[in-house]
Amino acid sequence: MNYSCSRYELKCNECGKQFGNQPLSACPDCLAPLEVAYDLEAVRGIFTKENIAAGPANIWRYAALLPIPDGFQPDLPVGFTPLIRAKNLGLRIGATNLYIKNDAVCFPTLSFKDRVVSVALANARKFGFETVGCSSTGNLANSVAAQSARLGLKACILVPADLEQAKILNTQVYGARLVRIDGNYDHVNRLCTQIADEYAWGCRRLAHPQNPQSLQRTYLPRPRRRKTRPLLRSPGHRLLAHLRRS
């Protein structure tokens, strides 16, 4: 399976071997993770401030630097969640202007995982997968289930057997097949990868090159002051870690 894309291809970040565009997450030669390498010269003319501002108020305004198929027509307004000023918390930690990115209102499943799943499933459809799967402890499962249902893909979600029911209620509401595995998350993740390889599932792997690319499109405004810096690029545990250090 392969499809050409004029703007990017997968490249091994160790040996530099290039793989075009196919459902691969690691280099078959050296087992290093693959990354998305963009043709920045080709993108330069379209990834402009003016074009981004004129785009829709969602992740797809950054489509020129997302690993999505040529001609992809998105129809889900994912991302572009608001920044909320956390005045009291800012006072407590000595930050003058502290803002928190509220991904709890991300569409469609109220999780930052909606971004990576929207990009991953765009590729899964282009590659011709009929079934997609993932291992999860909640948010990813719900997002894969919801977006698969919309795209007409079958979804099979593997979770640890002791996972709380409330975390995966949406997964079942959206009709995904849910399989509880007697093991921890690492066991579940490994098993999911093996099953996906055996039965040709589109597997949303944690380390897939599309994932960090999509997360980086989490919109954060450009810092206005030199000392300003974005802290949150993923779940809130980074903020907690920062508070503990400060």
Ligand SMILES: [Zn+2]
């Ligand atoms: Zn390699």
